[in-house]
Amino acid sequence: MEHGRPVDLLSCADEPIHLPGSIQPHGAVLFFTPGGTLEGWSANAPALLFIEAQLGTPYAALALPSAALELLGEFTGQQDDDIAPSVVPVSIGGADYDCIVHAAYGRIIAEFERRDVASSEVALFAVKAHGSIDRLRRQKTIDGLLASAVQQVREFTGFDRVMAYRFRADDSGDVVAESRRDDLTPYLGQRYPASDIPVQARRLYLLNTLRIIVDTGYGAVPMLGEPGATPLDMSHAVLRSVSPVHIEYLKNMGVGASMSVSIVINGRLWGLIACHHMSPKLVPYAIRMSADVLAQVMASTIHSIEARQQSELVERSSSTRTALIEDLLLDEEPLDVLKRHAQALMDSSAAQGLVASQYGKLLVRGDLPPGLAEAVIASLPEGGHDLVLRESLDGWPSHLHAQLGKWVGLLALPFEPAAGGWVILLRVEQIEQVAWAGRPEKTTATGPLGPRLTPRGSFDAWYETVRGRAIGWEQTVLANARLTLAELVRVMNSRRAQTEATRAQLLAMLGHDLRDPLHSINMAGMVLEKGNSQPTLGRRIQSSTNRMQKMIGQVLDMSRIDGGIGLGVALDAVDLSALVEDVMDEARLAYPDIAFELECSTPATVSADSGRIAQVLSNLLSNARHHGEVGKPVRVCVSTSGVDAVVEVSNAGAPIAPEVVATLFNPFKRTSLHNPRNRTGMGLGLYIAQQIVREHQGELVYRHADGQVVFALRLPLRA
Template structure:
């Protein structure tokens, strides 16, 4: 029969530990084919069990006690039942007590006869102690208290010198979180053991077979015998399975002579281990080991309940935050203000220490980080993202930010408005840990019992290391709640946007149809009043021309506003502005507009630099609308008394127009929204009270329909808007 090969630490990661081809010597093993014929046995079976094995011999022909034969026959009959539990029978062979454990494995039936050195009465007393331990464990309210109680109870009813509770981390390393030990032993509580101490295939076996024991680390393995061409016996569920020599050496290096481990498995995941060590050989009766296994199952159930309660509490808290957040979003015009009102609750529910909220280039921050870092974090986020962005390690960030992050490493970002680059970003601090490793975790070449090779570490004194560059991982429950929050944010933002669109559509209809006719009538009345005032004599009518001009001026301004809103409506509906292109002398058009501005506002100097005629294909009326808007903005927002500079030139096949006014640089968050409609910076602006923030929005659309572009920059302490259009021909 083939069996496990010679291994060292270079190959133990893929060592076939489930088919070692040998057993521990404190018992004997027989295995049968599905029809009940003997397929193999351990080399010590004839002497220990008093039988004469022969390949193909029916199990009933073996000189075994009737209880053993009955258990083997029952297991053969139920071999196809995957849910069938192993059958256990107590028996005596040659004056020695045995526990016979029979189970089906990979089309075969395995019968193991394990020596029992403890009397049935003592085993019963152990079982009673174990039952009391289970009751005490069920009453624990926290995971820490549960583990502390468990190691104490297991040590009491098993008699091991040291019992530890391991809890595994997401990276598969494990911490000793509870310990009960003999007073003279060095404590291991608080130490961490690297993930490599339990290779993947060992972790799989820990999950499948939750109970393992080694009675004596100095044992000499007993080989299995069988047909030379037979497949190796799968011993994943065997109680006598021989263990990896690397694992034996590892435990010997710790001074351990016997061990038992019980897995804590939750939802198919290896959550933790109860590890028992003894400084002398020790064989724990099978029934007592089963009691420890039941104890671990109760622990798993209790831990699962505690974690479920904690998750439910977090989910309830997050639901309350989401409800309040949605209400604020529907009532507040600015999502940043609405989300900011609930910053503390969001941070508490997510276990974060800082938060950023951004939309349309504006950033609101909550927590101890600089504006520069806040901008860098926002700029590192992807465009058009619709799912969470999770970062837990410094390596998860763009390389350019590694030196700028400082103490912030963890990030959970919710893209609530992809079109407007709207994000709610939660940040966690770097988790700087002073890790007490159970011995130096790296591996060194040494001369071990199996020759010169990579050998398990020999010293298990605490070896301290400072670990940096990582944050506490985002818990599954936090991520789940974040996705629910993201869905609510997106729904609320879309609902608010839909409501705004509906209101705007009603406003457009009112402006377009209900106001134009009365405004036209008022304008006509102003004209009549102006004319009659010119023909009237005396002082009575001396103010009428001025009054008429005011009426006409006001109605003209309102007509322009209505025109802007209707233009916006056409743009939003995808109808376009209906431009008709023809050759236009841009220089002549610009000079006319500047002359009008100089006459209307003689106190504002306007400088024009334009050498030659610049001909473009354009709709003259629409192009005039763009130029008027740029001149009007420069006049309204420039510093009083300082000139507006206008330059026009032909360059690289384009007409390039710069309109510049003296003034402060536009803040970054406002610059990002300059070409948005109804922007807050334009509403109720003291220098332009009648503005609605539509001018630049419409100007940009007009320029785009002319295959051009318009942009803002700040240069030489001046605000500059640049218009580029293709030259004619």
């Protein structure tokens, strides 16, 4: 049978540790066929057990204690080749042993493990262990449970250090509780990479939940058997020899003996109880089994606590979602609502940052660097309706990698795609959350078998493994995000439907019920103005009705735009310079106190609907008149640039705030409604003007230069 093979850092990940071909020397092993004939033994078995080992010998013919033979007899001839271990105490040659027998993979395996403690002392330890189980069951939190467990395991086993590991979704592990000898360096709070426990080792931790190394300086005892026979699978064996890489790792930590107990929940390795002793130490099998039972109780209790925490998290998330939706139904501005609930949304999803957007406006929470929020939104798919998940740099466009910094985890909810409506939760990379115990000076050390990881060196390995990777989005968080997205979309659709219904009613009223009466009132105003009795009153009536007619026209135009009908422009050759002068003359007549100055006028002919372009120009002059500094002129310039004609309308004023610029061409802007400098404005003028210009294949843009607010109208020149 094969005994050992060279192992280094590159090969330890595929080392067949369940087939070591050797055992630890504090006991001996015999293994039999299902029929009970001897198939192999450890090299030290004849000397320790005082037997003559020969292949094919029936178990009953071996000079073993009667209790051991009776136990072997219970396993012989069984149909099931996977039977849990049974144990009996025996005495051989004046030495005490625990005889542990189990059946697995078509063989019966008998292990004789030396016991240095009397049976009476073992019983006392077992009583202590049962008391510990009762105390653990009363714990209400996982942290409290683990802290209590490591203290109690240390008390009844006597190890110098006992730690509780908790594994993350990526299989890296944190030391979350520790009880130690006062002179030992603390490991509490440290995290180790998943590579510290290779895949095959995790498998063994699930199959055999307790493993002990009595002396890290042991010399492995080879297994003997028929040449060419199938190697003995020792997955369930207690004396199994362990990987030389692991032995060197423990030696580098100054550990003389170790024991680990698996905490398994729903078939997954949730954590470990890891015990270290600075010198060799043999803990009797019965006491180890008490620790194993303790771990099973812990697993059950942890599962109950996590289920309760999960339920509380779901309830808390539901409350946050309900409060958010209720506020959205009452408030006009979604971003204002999201601002009030931002922290609750971050808490319920374990996020460290939040970005929300709508109509180009931004809400940012968290220490994001300038410009990152805009870049994050720009990286999202347009018109998407599903959640967007990113958990590492690989999920982001490559041109953003340098800008992202630590913000590598993203969960984005597109609540209103047409308006660029996003709620984005952000997580930092894992290394930002690790409480480092100190940077390692070196990552490997050279041992008898070549380069090996040192304990502190594991940090660098983990650092390299997870750099640029955030903690993955948990299923509970994703489920809540989907529910939240569905509710947000429902609210947005409801608001849109309500707005459409209200607008339809308004348009019907404006188009049918108001236009005719307004026309009659306007005619009456003209009569009064031309008469001699009330000329001032007549002019006032006409002015009011003209404003109302303009408002009605704007709303009807917006309805045509939103309905997809378009404004129906009729293109013809238009002298743009002449049209600008006509519109300015009308403005001068209407507002003689305002200085309208034509600074430049280059001849320019465009293909346009003169009435609609005059509407755009009138709106720009009106805005400049309303918002410009008092006493300063409104300036207009007509020029050409390449294949375009350009009309610039400017007024003296401060720059428009960035958040206002983002919604400048949106309808019903909050900044336009109830504006003291334009009380009758509804925020539709620029929206309609932009649509008119677009139907002319042109462009309408804002800029600020030299103390002037400038709106530039650009139209293609007529060929």
